[in-house]
Amino acid sequence: MATEAAVDVRNLTAMFRRREGDMAAVNGATFSLARGEVMTILGESGSGKSVTLKAMMGLLPDYASITGEVRVAGRDILKLPPAALAKARGGELSMIFQEPMAALDPVYTIGEQIAETIVKHEGITYASAMQRALALLERVAIPSAARRLKNYPHEMSGGMRQRAMIALALACNPTVLLADEPTTALDVTVQIQILLLLRELQQELGMSVIFVTHDVGVAAEISDRIAVMYAGRFVETGTVREIMRHPKHPYSKGLLNSTVLGGLRGRRLETIPGSPPSLSALPRGCAFSPRCAQADVRCLTTQPDETVLGPGTIVRCFHANTAMAEAI
Amino acid sequence: MSQFQAIGSIGVPSPPPIVAIPASPGYWRSVWGRLQRDPVTVAVGILLLTIFFVTAFAPLVATQDPTTGSVIGRLQPIGSAGHWLGTDETGRDMWARLAYGGRLSLLTGVAPVTISLLIGGILGITAGYAGGLVGTLIMRTMDVFYAFPSILLAIAICGMLGSGLFNSVLALALVFIPPMVRISETVTSQCRHLDFVEAARASGTTTSQIIRHHMLANVLGPILVYATSLISLSIILSAGLSFLGLGVTPPAAEWGLMLNSLRQSIYVQPYVAALPGLMIFVTSMCFNLTADGLRSAMDVRLAH
Numbered sequence: 001m002a003t004e005a006a007v008d009v010r011n012l013t014a015m016f017r018r019r020e021g022d023m024a025a026v027n028g029a030t031f032s033l034a035r036g037e038v039m040t041i042l043g044e045s046g047s048g049k050s051v052t053l054k055a056m057m058g059l060l061p062d063y064a065s066i067t068g069e070v071r072v073a074g075r076d077i078l079k080l081p082p083a084a085l086a087k088a089r090g091g092e093l094s095m096i097f098q099e100p101m102a103a104l105d106p107v108y109t110i111g112e113q114i115a116e117t118i119v120k121h122e123g124i125t126y127a128s129a130m131q132r133a134l135a136l137l138e139r140v141a142i143p144s145a146a147r148r149l150k151n152y153p154h155e156m157s158g159g160m161r162q163r164a165m166i167a168l169a170l171a172c173n174p175t176v177l178l179a180d181e182p183t184t185a186l187d188v189t190v191q192i193q194i195l196l197l198l199r200e201l202q203q204e205l206g207m208s209v210i211f212v213t214h215d216v217g218v219a220a221e222i223s224d225r226i227a228v229m230y231a232g233r234f235v236e237t238g239t240v241r242e243i244m245r246h247p248k249h250p251y252s253k254g255l256l257n258s259t260v261l262g263g264l265r266g267r268r269l270e271t272i273p274g275s276p277p278s279l280s281a282l283p284r285g286c287a288f289s290p291r292c293a294q295a296d297v298r299c300l301t302t303q304p305d306e307t308v309l310g311p312g313t314i315v316r317c318f319h320a321n322t323a324m325a326e327a328i
Numbered sequence: 329m330s331q332f333q334a335i336g337s338i339g340v341p342s343p344p345p346i347v348a349i350p351a352s353p354g355y356w357r358s359v360w361g362r363l364q365r366d367p368v369t370v371a372v373g374i375l376l377l378t379i380f381f382v383t384a385f386a387p388l389v390a391t392q393d394p395t396t397g398s399v400i401g402r403l404q405p406i407g408s409a410g411h412w413l414g415t416d417e418t419g420r421d422m423w424a425r426l427a428y429g430g431r432l433s434l435l436t437g438v439a440p441v442t443i444s445l446l447i448g449g450i451l452g453i454t455a456g457y458a459g460g461l462v463g464t465l466i467m468r469t470m471d472v473f474y475a476f477p478s479i480l481l482a483i484a485i486c487g488m489l490g491s492g493l494f495n496s497v498l499a500l501a502l503v504f505i506p507p508m509v510r511i512s513e514t515v516t517s518q519c520r521h522l523d524f525v526e527a528a529r530a531s532g533t534t535t536s537q538i539i540r541h542h543m544l545a546n547v548l549g550p551i552l553v554y555a556t557s558l559i560s561l562s563i564i565l566s567a568g569l570s571f572l573g574l575g576v577t578p579p580a581a582e583w584g585l586m587l588n589s590l591r592q593s594i595y596v597q598p599y600v601a602a603l604p605g606l607m608i609f610v611t612s613m614c615f616n617l618t619a620d621g622l623r624s625a626m627d628v629r630l631a632h
Contacts, residue, residue, distance in 0.1 A: 057530055082534070090532030097530075102523035107545045116541070117531045168531065 005032040005071075006208035007056075007176050012068035014048075014055040023280040025051040027232040028068070031312075033225075035175070038202060038209040040219040042255065043229035044276050049212045052229070053178045056210075057095055058085055072176055091121050094174035098181040100161035104153035110137070110164045111149035114171050121172045136167040140197060159190035163197065170201065177202070179211045183218060195221050216259040220244055225312060228252045231277055231287035234306075238313040248315045250292045286317070294319045362625040369621025376614045379607075383430030390424035395579045403597045414600040416586065417593050422600060426607055429581035432493065433608070436566035436575070436582070437559045437615070440500035445555045448505040452512025453547060457520055457539060467513060470506040478503045482565055486574040496575040500562055508555065515550045519543060549626035556619035560612030567608055583608050 014026040025048045033039050041049040054060050056070045058078060070077040072093050080088060089095075097103035105113060114133035119126055130149070137145035140163040153161055162182060169177060179198065183191040199222055202209050213219055219226055220240055227237040228251060236249040247253045254272040274291040277283060286304050289295040298318055306314045363369055382389050392411075397418035404415040413422035455466040473481065485499035519525070520543070528542050529535075567584025569575035576582040578589070586604040594601045 054526075059526055059529060086532045086534045088532070089530055095527070095530040097523055097527055099523055103527035105524045105528065105542050105546070107549075120537070121532060165527075171531075 006035040006037070006073070007210070008032040008069070008071040009056065010069040010071070012052065012055055012070060013066065014051050014060060015065045015067075017063050017065060018280070021280055024232050024282075025064075025279055026055055029229075029234055031227060031234070031237065033176075033208045033210065035208055036203070036206045037225065038199075038211060038223045039225045039227060040211045040213060040223035041227050041229050042213060042216065042219045044214055046276050046279070047229045048232040048279070049214075049229050050180050051232075053095065053180050053210065053212055056178060057089060057093065087121070090117055090169075090174075091172050092175045093178070094169040094172070094176070095178040095180065096162075096165050096169045096182045099185050100158065100165040101153060101185075103165060104161060104168075106153055109150050109152055110156070110167075114164075114168050117168060117171045132171070133167070136171060137164065139170075140164070140167045140201075142167070158186050159193065162186060162190075162194055166194075166198065166201070170205070173205065175207060177207050177209045179209060181213055182211075184213070184215070191218070192221075198222065216256060228255065231282060232279060233287065233316060234314065235288065235316045236314065238309075238315075242313065248309075248320045249288075249317045250294055250319065251288045254291075359622075359625050363621060366621050366625065368617060369625070372614045372617040372621070375610070376618065379430060379611060379614070380434065382427055383434060386424070386427040386431065390421070390427040392421040392424045394420060394424040394428040394581045396420065403593055403600065405597060406599050413603060414597060416590055416600065422603060425581040425586060426583070426603060429583050429586055429604065430607065430611075432576055432580065432582040433563055433567070433584070433611070436493070436497055436500065437563035437611070439497045440504055440562050440566075441555050441558045443497075443501035444504035444508045444558075445551070447501075448508025449512050449551055451505070452509040452514075452551075453516045453539070453543065455509065456513040456516025456547075457543065459517065459520075463513070463517075466509065470509045473502075473506040474510075479565060479568060482569060483572065483574060486569055491574045491577055493576050493580075496566055496569045499569070500565055503565070504558055504562065508551070508558075511554045512547065512551050515547045516543060519546045549623075553619050553623040553626065556622055557616055560615040563608055563612055563615075 009029055009031050012026055012029040013024065016023040016025060027048075029052055031039065041052060043049045051060070055064075055066050056077065058066070058080075060066060066078060068078070072088065075088070077085065077088060077093065104110070108116070111130055111133045114136060115126055115129035118124065118129040118132050122129075124132075134145055134149055137148055142148050142160055142163050148156065148160070148164075153164070156164065162185075165182070182198070183194050186194060195218060198209070198211075201207070209222075211219070211222055223240055225237065225239055226243045227234045228243065228247075228249060229235070230251050236243065236247065236252045238248075243252060244256070247256055251272070254270070257270040258272060259269075272291055277287055277290065283290055283300070285298070285300045285302050286292070286295070289299040292299065296318075304316050304318050306316050307320055308314050309320075363373075386394075397420040398415075401411070401415050401419040403417060404411050404419075406412070406414045408414060411421050411423065413426065416422055416425065451466055451470075455463040476484070482496075482499045482503045485502055486496055489495040489498065525538060525542060528538050533541070563583075566575055567582070567587060570582050570584035571588040573588075576585050578585060583604040587601075587608070590597075590601040590604065
């Protein structure tokens with residue numbers, strides 16, 4: 001390959017060991033992301049999308065066993081010793097969270113929190129770190145940044161807090177940014193501002209972004225590629241255009257049909273019948289089969305393998321070929 | 329915006345624009361600032377300081393000896409010549425005894441709490457942060473101590489160790505450790521599961537930095553407030569121990585002990601007999617109100 005991938009995830013599996021039995025929240029996720037590319041992991045709550053991000057950061061608790069490889073800049077994050085891992089987190093690999101109120105420490109000001117991270121990673125003086133923090137707040141378009149630097153998280157609005165969170169995540173120029181539903185907790189008008197800001201920053205800084213959301217509209221807005229996740233597995237990956245126009249997996253279709261975006265005026269919004277399976281008691285065959293209209297005997301008994309349709313385009317369904325025929 | 333793009337891949341200008349950023353006041357300084365704006369806490373704080381200085385400089389403010397009595401000058405009323413607060417049942421000057429007695433009372437108030445704050449705080453934060461087996465082990469051990477009522481436990485320990493100042497401080501410290509552990513454990517385990525701890529880890533903070541920097545700042549407030557409120561309880565409990573003859577031994581002056589020995593004179597000189605009780609009450613009240621003021625000052629969310 002001419003250009004090395006910014007992130008290369010191979011067979012990432014996160015198992016939670018519990019008394020009631022093991023639970024595979026992520027089951028062999030494999031993908032790679034070029035520099036400057038934005039991928040969205042799309043899925044319902046409980047599909048394992050947030051766990052994927054946390055597993056990539058090595059943030060899961062001890063009772064979770066994580067296998068696979070997460071290569072960032074050629075190094076496997078999961079095999080780094082603690083000190084190097086701490087250096088990588090917030091350095092080349094950074095993360096923004098869903099709830100900025102909860103993710104910022106309530107007893108320190110925004111400025112202190114950003115400066116602390118910079119000092120920790122780059123060892124520069126606190127005063128110059130503070131200057132950097134100011135520049136960062138200006139960069140994420142927080143009005144009267146110098147004053148906001150001295151604000152506590154509770155003194156800011158939701159959108160402003162998320163901007164501050166983004167500034168914190170970008171403090172040390174990460175090459176890969178993981179965003180865990182960063183717009184879900186915000187109201188719609190603020191959501192779009194934050195999305196636009198993220199896209200602008202991503203293009204300017206040439207970051208690779210892995211964006212997790214359950215919102216098809218948000219996914220379409222921000223990403224180059226989409227990975228649809230169901231019950232801990234990627235059921236379909238492809239470019240935004242492919243997935244939005246010609247979804248191949250019945251689940252992707254259902255997801256698109258059940259959003260206002262996909263449902264045209266005068267058409268009934270369709271829902272996917274049933275609910276996602278419990279991760280500790282997955283069906284024997286395809287995890288989606290109990291809810292799938294196309295499911296047959298084969299789907300109920302065997303787990304479909306990935307069908308590679310092109311570079312970065314896979315689908316995990318026995319009926320994908322017939323579905324493709326229909327689409328064409 | 330152009331200055332940012334000029335620097336290439338990083339979004340931050342390398343020669344930072346010289347903007348005067350006033351030094352951040354820091355958490356503790358802003359707590360101090362808020363404390364100063366709270367009239368009740370200021371008043372109570374001044375009163376506490378007064379009590380502290382009077383007892384600390386007792387030989388200067390009280391000229392008479394707190395342990396020499398006079399058989400003819402017993403139980404003088406408040407306002408009598410030479411003894412403006414009267415005399416006790418052996419004719420010792422009440423003002424001198426109250427001033428000197430405050431030393432021991434404040435000591436038995438503050439020392440056990442400080443000891444239990446250190447030991448209990450460390451144990452509780454460890455239990456709360458580590459959780460699992462370590463946490464269970466620490467907390468269940470504390471539950472054993474919880475089975476006894478605090479005053480009974482203090483009496484039992486004092487009874488075993490024998491009376492005396494040191495032993496009563498030790499006994500009270502042991503009594504206060506379990507509640508201190510429980511409070512610290514509760515606030516720590518609540519705080520530990522908040523997102524910002526994970527966010528801090530995601531931005532490259534090591535576990536020891538998280539404990540020192542994030543956990544302590546978030547947890548110390550509630551623990552300190554609880555400790556302050558324990559001081560008043562400690563003064564009262566130690567007064568109780570002295571009252572029962574298990575704490576400070578006569579003829580040393582201590583408020584609880586004085587209250588005990590003046591008990592028989594309550595019908596002769598009720599006001600004089602009430603003085604040590606009044607001092608215990610006022611001091612405890614002051615500590616409680618300080619704790620209250622501290623609680624609101626330390627919570628940044630209530631800052632406005």
